[in-house]
Structure formats: structure tokens, C-alpha cells
Amino acid sequence: MTKTYKIEVDCANCALKMEEAAKSTAGVANATVSFMTQKMKVEFAEGADVDSVMKDVVKACKKVEDDCEIYL
Amino acid sequence: MTKKQKKVLYRIIVSAVLLIMLHFLPISGWVSFALYMVPYLIIGCDILKKACKGIRNKEVFDENFLMAVATVGAILLGDYVEGTAVMLFYQIGELFQSYAVGKSRKNITSLMDIRPDYANVEKENGELEQVDPDEVAIGTVIVVKPGEKLPIDGNVVEGSSTLNTSALTGESLPREVSVGDAVISGCVNLTGLIKVETTKEFGESTVSKILDLVENSSMKKSRSENFISKFARYYTPAVCYSALVLAILPPILNLLMGNPANVGEWVTRALTFLVISCPCALVISIPLSFFGGIGGASSQGILIKGSNYLETLASTETVVFDKTGTLTKGVFQVVKIVTDMSQEELLKLAAHAESYSTHPISKSVVEAYGKEIITGEVGDIQEISGHGVKAMCFGKEVAAGNDKLMKSMGLTPPEAVEDGTVVYVAVDGSYAGCIIIADTLKSESEGAMKVLKRAGVRKLVMLTGDKKSVAEKIAGQLGIDMVKSELLPADKVTEVESLLEQKKKGKALAFVGDGINDAPVLSRADIGIAMGAMGSDAAIEAADIVLMDDNPEKIALAIKISRKCMGIVYQNIVFALGVKAICLILGAIGIANMWLAIFADVGVMVLAVLNAIRCLYIKKD
Numbered sequence: 293m294t295k296t297y298k299i300e301v302d303c304a305n306c307a308l309k310m311e312e313a314a315k316s317t318a319g320v321a322n323a324t325v326s327f328m329t330q331k332m333k334v335e336f337a338e339g340a341d342v343d344s345v346m347k348d349v350v351k352a353c354k355k356v357e358d359d360c361e362i363y364l
Numbered sequence: 365m366t367k368k369q370k371k372v373l374y375r376i377i378v379s380a381v382l383l384i385m386l387h388f389l390p391i392s393g394w395v396s397f398a399l400y401m402v403p404y405l406i407i408g409c410d411i412l413k414k415a416c417k418g419i420r421n422k423e424v425f426d427e428n429f430l431m432a433v434a435t436v437g438a439i440l441l442g443d444y445v446e447g448t449a450v451m452l453f454y455q456i457g458e459l460f461q462s463y464a465v466g467k468s469r470k471n472i473t474s475l476m477d478i479r480p481d482y483a484n485v486e487k488e489n490g491e492l493e494q495v496d497p498d499e500v501a502i503g504t505v506i507v508v509k510p511g512e513k514l515p516i517d518g519n520v521v522e523g524s525s526t527l528n529t530s531a532l533t534g535e536s537l538p539r540e541v542s543v544g545d546a547v548i549s550g551c552v553n554l555t556g557l558i559k560v561e562t563t564k565e566f567g568e569s570t571v572s573k574i575l576d577l578v579e580n581s582s583m584k585k586s587r588s589e590n591f592i593s594k595f596a597r598y599y600t601p602a603v604c605y606s607a608l609v610l611a612i613l614p615p616i617l618n619l620l621m622g623n624p625a626n627v628g629e630w631v632t633r634a635l636t637f638l639v640i641s642c643p644c645a646l647v648i649s650i651p652l653s654f655f656g657g658i659g660g661a662s663s664q665g666i667l668i669k670g671s672n673y674l675e676t677l678a679s680t681e682t683v684v685f686d687k688t689g690t691l692t693k694g695v696f697q698v699v700k701i702v703t704d705m706s707q708e709e710l711l712k713l714a715a716h717a718e719s720y721s722t723h724p725i726s727k728s729v730v731e732a733y734g735k736e737i738i739t740g741e742v743g744d745i746q747e748i749s750g751h752g753v754k755a756m757c758f759g760k761e762v763a764a765g766n767d768k769l770m771k772s773m774g775l776t777p778p779e780a781v782e783d784g785t786v787v788y789v790a791v792d793g794s795y796a797g798c799i800i801i802a803d804t805l806k807s808e809s810e811g812a813m814k815v816l817k818r819a820g821v822r823k824l825v826m827l828t829g830d831k832k833s834v835a836e837k838i839a840g841q842l843g844i845d846m847v848k849s850e851l852l853p854a855d856k857v858t859e860v861e862s863l864l865e866q867k868k869k870g871k872a873l874a875f876v877g878d879g880i881n882d883a884p885v886l887s888r889a890d891i892g893i894a895m896g897a898m899g900s901d902a903a904i905e906a907a908d909i910v911l912m913d914d915n916p917e918k919i920a921l922a923i924k925i926s927r928k929c930m931g932i933v934y935q936n937i938v939f940a941l942g943v944k945a946i947c948l949i950l951g952a953i954g955i956a957n958m959w960l961a962i963f964a965d966v967g968v969m970v971l972a973v974l975n976a977i978r979c980l981y982i983k984k985d
Contacts (some may be wrong), residue, residue, distance in 0.1 A: 296580075302462055304648035305427070308593050326582040327648075328469055328655040333583050341592075355421045356505055 319345035457966025472659035480515035534665030584670025649972035656979030657929030687828035689878035697734035703797025
């Protein structure tokens with residue numbers, strides 16, 4: 293399953309870091325962040341609980357880039 | 365400016381004013397340090413905080429860390445002004461960057477923004493109510509006034525008007541619509557009020573699909589973008605370690621050789637080195653260039669589904685076309701009438717005889733006649749399956765059909781020389797003439813082939829299920845290099861596969877089709893281009909690039925856009941890396957100071973961003 297979230301991030305490098313962080317979160321099969329459209333597309337692993345996985349994704353992203361926002 | 369940006373702007377102004385005032389105060393020692401700390405902390409507090417957080421989160425090597433180390437280093441060396449000024453200029457640069465990037469992002473997205481804001485729904489008392497298009501159910505009648513955007517796909521049930529399709533196709537060719545016509549969302553109603561019964565939900569309408577496609581295009585990243593992401597991952601730590609070496613090694617060597625260690629000088633150089641190194645220019649300008657290219661293309665009615673396709677398109681060497689619907693109109697029209705009587709008369713009789721038939725050939729004959737069919741004059745109709753029609757028209761016995769029909773009547777019509785489908789007509793039992801029906805070439809096809817060749821495409825190939833003679837004639841007319849005819853849909857895949865094997869490495873093959881029955885070929889080619897997507901969902905799904913109108917000339921334009929975009933991407937990579945490399949060397953040998961370092965960071969980035977914006981502008985010729 294794939295879902296798209298609106299995000300807010302200031303710099304392109306930070307967007308890259310968020311992408312990396314989201315990708316390595318458990319329960320995420322793949323993730324892409326588009327700095328241009330300020331969107332994050334998350335592909336969830338099979339059987340993953342979307343809500344709890346997204347909580348982890350937000351945590352992981354905040355860790356690499358304090359200034360980011362993900363609108364769930 | 366956003367709230368965040370404004371806050372930074374105020375901080376910049378306050379600390380700049382303080383810094384200038386302090387410069388004129390006769391202070392020294394600890395007082396001076398304490399006073400300079402005020403503007404430094406005002407401007408740099410968030411950077412220092414982020415740097416600390418970064419260290420705590422084991423994400424040490426980011427630009428905040430670089431700036432914190434560089435400025436704290438300068439302050440520890442007693443250079444309060446420089447430490448504060450560097451932080452100040454860094455913030456100005458960051459602000460300028462975020463403003464420029466935000467602005468260009470808005471420019472591009474507004475170019476692609478064809479989202480309708482509301483739909484007019486008629487209430488029971490006849491008043492109009494504006495509602496969110498999302499809430500309109502299938503089958504609702506919506507009212508579209510002149511000047512408004514059509515929010516949802518549907519059929520016209522009342523009124524007639526002219527629609528401007530330029531938001532979808534990039535061409536402002538007006539389209540006439542009246543009751544019964546299907547209309548698609550995204551068009552602008554120009555002249556009259558129309559009522560439309562919706563056939564789709566907003567989310568399934570053309571305009572939503574296109575928006576979705578374009579907005580997600582930056583998710584499919586190109587090789588260049590992936591290269592930069594990987595590069596950035598190794599680059600920052602590498603620079604940090606180099607700076608460390610630069611700060612430690614030379615003083616130690618100096619000591620070993622008996623010279624003064626000169627620690628301060630080398631630490632300053634190392635700090636300068638750190639400031640220069642920020643990879644932002646690269647990281648931002650590459651996706652921005654692609655985004656600009658995709659945005660510019662979409663304003664021309666060319667939808668590109670991802671940066672990766674833009675990249676591949678730039679290296680297109682072979683373009684393979686499907687014939688019907690791509691190079692030709694895909695509509696059968698009367699092209700010639702051969703007869704001894706008046707052509708008008710023959711067509712009139714044939715059209716009346718065929719007027720009750722639903723066969724596509726019959727329909728094109730009736731359409732070519734163009735005048736009203738007088739139904740009272742047609743009688744005694746006999747449809748002979750696989751042969752044609754016999755009927756009494758205007759008191760005459762008319763037979764229209766293929767050669768089998770003629771033979772069954774004991775007539776031997778002359779062999780037709782023209783290509784196409786032939787309808788023979790016999791009147792009162794004797795042969796009267798024939799009508800030739802064929803698919804016609806699009807008026808732009810010939811020009812399109814020339815522009816493609818000029819754009820550097822080496823090989824033009826046409827695949828068709830049509831007869832060899834027809835295919836070769838068209839190929840000759842258009843200047844196509846290679847023709848494969850009489851192919852079944854499955855053969856097209858095999859043909860494309862063998863062409864894929866023949867092409868040079870690193871070059872791409874594009875297949876252009878109308879998306880109706882060539883989905884497998886579209887996905888097999890390096891780049892699948894679907895044409896005439898106005899209203900065809902299949903085309904939007906199957907292809908990598910979608911041309912919103914039927915114009916094959918847009919293929920060359922798309923290739924040109926992609927080449928320009930890739931050119932800018934390479935310019936930016938070379939320019940940003942080049943300037944950084946030079947500045948890093950200058951910094952290491954002590955020629956570059958902090959000011960040059962700031963330029964190498966912010967200046968290069970702004971120039972790269974401005975260059976990237978050029979992708980947005982497309983020259984048509």
C-alpha cells in the first residue's frame with residue numbers, strides 16, 4: 293500500500309535526509325520525498341500498521357531534521 | 365515571504381545593526397566578547413541548537429555543524445566580528461535561498477495548476493450553489509458559466525458553447541460543443557452557459573488524473589538525482605575529515621621541522637574550508653531543473669511522468685510510430701470518387717442507400733455526403749452481410765458494396781488503383797462508379813518528421829497492421845526510414861524488441877502510439893509516448909509521456925525540452941562542483957578568506973537555482 297503525505301521542509305538536502313530516514317524505518321518498503329512538491333510518498337510493507345509506522349517515520353525524520361513537519 | 369522567513373529577516377536586521385554599532389564602540393577584552401555574543405547568539409542560536417541536536421542524534425556532519433564549528437572557531441581565535449559576520453551572511457544566504465526556491469517552486473506549480481476550485485450545482489429552487497468538486501456525485505447536473513473552468517468530466521445536456529482546451533493541450537484551439545457531446549474537465553468555457561451531467565467523480569476526472577500525474581512526477585527520480593544524493597552522502601564527511609587534517613597536520617609538520625606551529629592560521633583555513641563545502645547548490649538545483657523541465661513541458665500539453673523519463677528522452681535516437689491514430693487521423697474518410705456520372709449524384713445515391721447501415725464504412729459515406737438524408741425516398745432496403753446494401757432510392761435501384769456484391773449481380777467493376785477500402789456502386793443493374801475510403805494523414809505529420817530529424821533523431825520507424833502498399837506509400841510521403849507492415853499487435857512487440865537490440869548503448873528508443881491497443885509496446889520501449897490523451901484513460905495509464913493533443917510535432921518539442929533540461933543539469937553539476945573545488949583549494953592554501961567561502965556556498969547555489977529556472981522557458985519554433 294502506498295500513501296502520500298504533505299510535508300514541510302526547508303532545504304533540499306534535508307529532504308534527502310528525511311527520505312533516507314523514512315526508508316530505513318521498519319514497516320516501510322520504500323519512500324520518496326519530493327522537495328519540489330513538498331510531499332512524501334510512503335510504500336508500506338505488507339501487513340504493516342500504517343498509523344504506528346508513520347509515527348516512527350515522523351520520529352526518524354525529526355531526528356535527522358528537526359525543522360521538518362509531516363502532516364498525517 | 366512565509367512567517368518563518370520573516371522571523372529570520374528580523375533577526376538578521378537586528379544583529380546586523382548591533383554588529384555595526386559595536387564596531388564603533390571603544391571596547392576590548394571580556395567586555396568586547398560579552399557584547400559581541402549578543403548579535404552572534406541572536407543570529408546563530410538556532411544553528412547552534414541544531415548542531416547540538418545533530419551531534420546528540422549522531423547526525424554530525426550537516427551544514428549546521430559546519431557553520432557552528434567555523435564560527436565558534438573564529439570566536440575562540442578572538443575574531444569576534446568575523447565569527448558573527450560569517451553567521452550573519454550564512455543566514456542571509458539561507459534566507460535568500462529559501463525565498464528563491466520557494467518562489468520558483470510556486471511559479472512552476474502555478475503553471476501546472478489547473479485544479480478547479482468549485483462546481484456550480486443547481487438547487488431545487490433554481491439557485492446556483494458553489495460546492496467542492498469532490499462532493500459532486502456521478503449524474504449530478506452542474507452549470508458551467510462562460511469564463512469558468514469545467515470541474516468534472518461529463519456530457520452536455522443543455523446549451524452549447526466553445527471550450528478552450530489550452531490548459532490541457534497547450535494549444536488554444538477552441539472546440540465547439542453542444543448537447544450530447546462529452547466534455548472533459550480542465551477546459552475553460554468561453555462563450556455560452558452549458559449544463560453538464562457528470563459521468564465521473566472528481567477524483568476520476570481528467571483534471572485530477574493529470575494533476576496527480578504531474579505532482580507525482582518528481583517522485584520518480586532520475587539517475588542524475590540519485591547520483592547527487594549518493595554523492596552528498598560521502599561528500600560531507602569527507603570534507604569534514606579533510607578540514608580536520610588541514611587543521612592538525614600542517615602545525616605538527618611545522619613543529620617537527622622546527623618552525624613555529626602557526627595553529628591559528630591553519631585552523632582558520634580549515635574553518636574556511638568547511639564553509640565552502642556545503643553541498644546545497646547541487647542538491648537543490650538538480651531536482652529543481654527537472655521540475656522546471658516537467659513544468660514547462662506540461663504547459664505545452666506534454667505530460668512527463670517522471671524526471672527519469674525526461675533524462676531518457678534526451679538520449680532518444682530511434683522513434684517508432686504506430687500508424688493509425690498517430691500519424692494518420694484514425695478516421696475513415698472518402699478520399700476519392702471515380703464515376704462517369706456527377707460525383708455529387710453518385711455520393712447522394714450511395715449515402716441514401718447506406719443511410720440505415722451502422723457499418724463504419726457506411727457512416728463515412730453518409731458523413732461525406734454531408735446533406736440531410738431524405739428518408740422518404742429510401743425504401744426496400746436489403747443488407748447483404750459481407751457484401752453491402754441494396755435499396756430503392758429516388759426511384760432507382762441502388763446497390764453499394766464490395767466486389768463480391770458486384771459479382772453476384774453479374775457485373776465486373778474495373779480494378780481500383782487507389783489504396784483504401786472501395787465501395788462499388790451500381791444503379792439500376794449497371795456499374796456506376798466507386799467511392800474510395802481511406803484513413804488520412806494528419807496535417808502535422810510531415811512537419812513532425814522533419815523536426816524530429818533536425819532534433820537529432822537518427823531513425824524513424826513505422827509499424828502498422830495495414831497493407832504493405834498503403835504503409836509504404838505513407839512512409840514515402842513522410843520520409844520515414846523503415847516500415848514494417850501487416851503486423852498483428854503481438855508482432856509489434858517483437859519488432860520493437862529487435863529494434864531495441866539494434867540500437868546503440870546509452871541511446872533510447874521511443875514508441876509513439878495512441879494508447880488504445882498498444883499498451884504492451886508502450887511499456888516495452890524505453891520511452892512510451894501516448895498521443896491524444898484527451899479523455900483516454902488508457903493512454904494516461906500506459907505511457908511514460910502523454911501528449912494531450914493529437915499533434916505529432918509535440919514529440920520533437922518534448923525531446924528539445926528534455927535536451928535543454930539535461931544540458932542545464934550538467935552545467936549545474938560541473939559549475940557547482942568546479943567552483944567548490946577551486947574554492948576548496950584556494951581555502952586550503954590560504955588565499956580564500958571567509959567572504960569568498962560564503963560566496964562559494966550561497967552565491968553558487970543562487971546561480972545554480974537561477975540557471976535551473978531556465979528549464980521552465982520553452983522556445984517554440
